[in-house]
Amino acid sequence: MLIYALKRLRSLVLSLLVASVVIFAVIEVVPGDPAAFMLGINAQEDTIAALREELGLNLSVYQRYFNWVGGLLSGDFGISYTYRSPVAEIVTERLWVSLPLAAYALSLTVLLAFPAGILAASRRGSVTDLSVMGFTQLGVAIPNFWFAMLMVLAFAINLRWFSAGGFPGWDEGFWISMKSLTLPAIALALPQASILARVMRSSLLDTLGEDYVRTCRAKGLSKAQALWRHALRNALIPVLTIIGLQFSFLLAGAIIIENVFFLPGLGRLVFQSISQRDLIVVESVVMLLVFAVILVNFAVDIAYALVDPRLRRGR
């Protein structure tokens, strides 16, 4: 188990290193000078040069890369060009929206997908199965931002059950904050739940066709018992992979949804930072997201080991 974990850890570190080079390289070539952007159209050349110096943009590429990576390692993400405050601070603030949103959406995803997938698989070919498949087919096809727009139209503008967006902040109360995350979470969760339900169903159908399920039936287990006690746990392995991917997607892929609901989350931060050429924020957030994805994959790998004794015993 330890060796397995260490091996995974090694590839994690390696991936992060390569990712940092790639991210830095990509962002280095983004056209547009952050200093010129900040000072606007009436700025004078010497003012821009002064600002470039202040931001450290006049250093060599290598110096900036090592400064950046060195900073990341020591927890210092640098100072945002535009906000002029520590990137770590800004990012932490945004994480308090993005993480709960991702977690909320993921919970909804799982809560919707598991029952639907299990029900469909256990009643293969039935009306239930067909309707689950139909709904999920539709759910996969709907662009989430469009769905979000329709929900805003229905629930915020017409019915006024929810506010159309914004985030009051956790100090305003847990339920108020959760309420403001509800529509975005649903918009994010619907397509993901559809995907997950389909994966759950097909994975479960696969395991239900396995020999050991037949063995269980021969022992006297009913179909339902065989499903719950044996097939489900085995079916979870591919499902876990998808959940891992979905969590990282929900964390990073909420850009558009965060924009639709004007939530102050990470996605919107990156989007704004790109257009404001706040490159250090872009670099750090993308790196953070990549780190999160890799970390989640690592966690999924470890979760596999917990589920699967073959990995646990180091085979």
Add this chain to the structure above:
Amino acid sequence: MMKAISRSMFAASMMLTAGAAFAANTDVTVGLQLEPPHLDPTSAAAGAIDQVLYSNVFEGLTRFGPDGSVNPGLAESWTISDDGLSYTFKLRAGVKFHDGSDFEATDVVFSLDRARAEDSVNAQKALFAGIASVEALDAGTVKVTLSDANGSFLFNMAWGDAVMVAPESIDDIKSNPVGTGAFRFDSWSRGDKIELARNEDYWGTPARIEAATFKFISDPTAAFAAMMAEDVDVFYSYPAPENLMAFEADARFTILSGSTEGETILAMNNKQAPFDNAKVRAAVSYAIDRNAIIDGAMFGFGTPIGTHFAPHNPDYVDLTGNSAYDPEKARALLAEAGLADGFKTTLKLPPPSYARRGGEIIAAQLRAVGIETEISNLEWAQWLEQVFRGYDYGLTIVSHTEPMDIGIYARPEYYFQYDNADFQTLIADLAVEADPGKRSGMLKQAQTVISEDYVNAYLFQLAMVSVVKTDLKGIWENAPTQAIDLTSVYWAD
């Protein structure tokens, strides 16, 4: 005169309602499309900084009134030497910064020296270029000496980039601004809102409301929904004119439509063929139907202009006749220029909807006379790089929101690259001319020159449309500068 009357009427209405205490409505939430990147108005071009902080938190020596006039600010009064080179400001007594320190002449020296220093990152450094020295005569008097006479020096000092800051609090100014205004900075949750609280020790008339929240809502749909749900009390410079009909029909809301300093123009690259030919530029101007653009892109909000000057300015000349919509004439002019079959060019559009929507309409109008445009939608950073600094464009649409900026036509390196020696002389003369009558004449002449040279196609003056709860009073209708002055805002019954 009108100003004085309206001011006293305001004062009267304030007196009348002052007695009634409002338990519920003592704060106001202002919706804004853009969030300030940081909170130092003296080191960035972002208008959002001024919108939140100007006159609310920070004040300058002079200040803009709602009509664009220049009024005394932290300087109670001033005297100007006869040669127009030295200004002696008498500062208000008893002014304190929010951190409790006194506002004194040394702070003025610090603020102005900082703005004009070698390593200054002030976005409007040109405002301070003419200052030769700043000295504190005593704690309450400052003398500013100019190298050349400058008729607009007091006007310059009213800008948000010229507000007074203190050396004690300058280090944290970007996240914790400390000024002298009627409100002090309270908190900022980035990406969402900034909160201000009333400054109880304000030197002047204290604000009527106790707290103000600026909420940043960039998405127009969200803005619409937030307004409809009454999450915000006023949406300043409402971004989606298409929704205004809905607000107009709703008694809860009032629409304030005022003028801005934003001349929206279709800029042409005067050094790039074929726009180096005045006939081609004229053809472009004639090919454009301003009313269709105002209607189609701005849903009717906006005033057509024929030159680069704000129509609400007394010196404005209506020159729209110089380029009235006439596609036939446009085609004829193109033929004269040897381009009877039309030509292809680029149309680079920055993000605001006036540019994006206006661009699509203009592209269609130009196509009708044979000019094919390739549209590319750019972000501001790209626009600055490619168009503004790189001159890599044929056409672009942008709104010039700086007040009284006709002088940019005298700068041959300015992005549309208009190089006219006579015009440059005219502007140079204007800068040193103090006589109001002569100044007016020269301004009118300047407007005519650039209109008849068809430097750019002048489209319309950007309207400032704000949606306000009907009960909320005291919001500025016009935008002489990018500021949301909340000092005299109050709730009616």
Add this chain to the structure above:
Amino acid sequence: MSLLDIQKLSLSIHGTPILDNVSLSLRPGEILGVIGESGSGKSMTAFATMQLLPDGANASGKILLQGQDLLTTSEPELCAIRGKDIGMVFQEPMTALNPLQSIGKQVAETLRIHDRSLSRGEAMRRAANTLERCGLPGDQFPLSRYPFELSGGQRQRVVIAMAIALQPKLLIADEPTTALDVTTQAQILVLLKRLVSEDGMALMMITHDLAVVSGMADRICIMRAGKVIEEGAAGTLITESKHPYTRALFEASSHQPDRIQGAHNVPLLQVRNVVRDYALPRKGLFAKPGRHRAVNDVSFELHHGESLGLVGESGCGKSTLTRAILGLEEVQGGEILLDGEPVFAANQPNHKVRRKMQVVFQDPYGSFNPRHKVARLIAEPFHLLETQPRGAEREALIDEALESVGLTPVDKHKYIHEFSGGQRQRIAIARALIIKPKLIILDEAVSALDVSIRAQILDLLADLSARFGLTYLFISHDLSVVRAITDRVLVMQDGEIVEQGETGAVFDAPAHAFTRTLIAAAPRLPDIPAHIGDTHGA
């Protein structure tokens, strides 16, 4: 009274008829051998008895277990019967266990599912007892073991433990030893026999291999194409049956092709001190990867015209050796010469040598690219030639190869899925023959075939060898086949050749202990009276 009485059972799945009026019965404590080739419906009979039929199955008739018709019994009642009154053992032990659950839990589950009041600890204790009875004592095989930590034979013991934990009256074993090596097979058969007699269970033993049941069954039932062909007491049925299919089946099982001994003493293939190592996955993070020696210092010679058998259990290194001989992988020590030339020279497979040998693989289904037509499939070895035949010459060679294996030239325009397993193996042989090699390696070439087909292919091989002077290297785990077709035999164990010699001599008087075990473990058919055994062909 019968314990199990199947009456006129007919079964169709998605409209395809599977069983047709099958009737058979089993008395308490009796062992019934159900024998049939693939597609005979023998397994479906078992699944019908368990009422574990696939979706879309439609059964009629009666399946009476102690007088209760299982076809009309409700699903909850069936659940109570399965595992308690009827236990079942399956063919594939590698997949029959839940990989994520310990063996103790899986065995205990049988107990707890039928007796809710049983405590967890008590169930585990009884599971341990049951496993011990099945030859997995707790000190060597703790309950916490997971299936992946056990070998195939051990897993089959766990499956058996699950099936007999509640001492059911009837045990159904569906090809329980087919996937196992002969020595393991023998042990499992012994185990089953012991358990049946200890618990007084009836056993329905389903198999394709006559020899497996001939030694243990009280009665035998022969099935073919969904019908019961013949049923009777084991002894009399084997020796006295007059039913042509039964006779043909028995004949084929012990088929001995007519062979001409044509060996010269000129070596064709020389294998000298061959060593083949594999890298193992790293054990530790910084540990050097370990090495596994799959073939250890193997030497032998194969003469022109000879048929040499290579026998060993799975994992003994015979497949690795085959690949090395074919020049597919480089060896780490020693040399392999064909006609005096190395098969692998200068880190490159030697094409000149390779065209002198071809191979026929086990799986008639996986041996052909399903997207190519037969002509293209069997022409593939032309690639080895310096000048590839084209046009009419090529067609002629293809036709000739097909005809030589008993197919027709028309077949070259078909796709492989249009052929049966036996025909596919003929095509595989045609592919091997097409470039007229000297040596053909037959890698378990008849192991996947039904006995009757196997007999035909063995005849074909004998015939081809005589006609073309072919040399065979015959790799198999099946001793009876090796005995039938080879001149000499090599016995391989753990990467080494432990015994070699004339086939007859080795079989009659094995010298090495392993060979002795192997031969003793191989199930044998009783001798069939010669006067009946004369009938040829099928």
Add this chain to the structure above:
Amino acid sequence: MAEKSILRLALSSRNLIIGLALSLVFVIAGLLSFLWTPYDVTMLDIPSRFQTPSAAHWLGTDHFGRDILSMIMVGARTSIAVALVAVGIGMGLGVPLGLAAAARKDSLLDDLIMRGNDLVFAFPSLLIAILITAVFGPSALNAIIAIGVFNIPVFARLVRGAALSLWTLDYVLSARVAGKGAARISFEHILPNVANLLIVQGTIQFSLGILAEASLSYVGLGAQPPIPSWGRMLADSQTMISLAPHMALFPGLAIVLTVLGLNLAGDGLRDLFDPKLRKART
């Protein structure tokens, strides 16, 4: 029981038929738009803006008075072209990489390819697409590249996985015995046998490509005006959703139906190709 299975068979082919029919409607609409659209999509007619569906404008008009049906037809062309080429990029690069990785299993090459794939997967795709377009400027071409890049590992993985199991089959061994090299085997034996999988996955990636293109052009990074694209139509409609809901409804439906059609077709194809399901049926 038997009827049920026939029903299911019919149903699976019904999936395919409905799916293909739906996708074809939009393909044909897109192709037709080269020759004819009810109205010229580049002509603005501001006085007749925000019209709800009528006989003259079947799907109404937008904020510039353009005919929405015509725009959806031309938008189909953009969406389909972008997604198709992106799938092409993914297949064109991913398939050879996957084949190479499988042919040299556990080699350095395999390791490099798979690590590279993992890395691409680790990047938040939409974010990188936004970055790519920020670097090279928004255009349909850059949208194609941004989407295509993320298709590469999908196909590489798929092909590698399938190829690995094919490499263990005896017919590949036979080909090796016949002296064929890895490249030749990959193209002769492996590729044709993963073609089914590629078609199915290609259909799915195609539909994902349509969604991705819609997302990108929704944030303004896809095809530039005046070329209509579904995502930008939705973006334009967003502020007018309470004023003219039909502007948001129809382009959204076009996306949903196209993606739905492609997914159904993909499912149908998979059912048709999957030997496991097929065996269960016969």
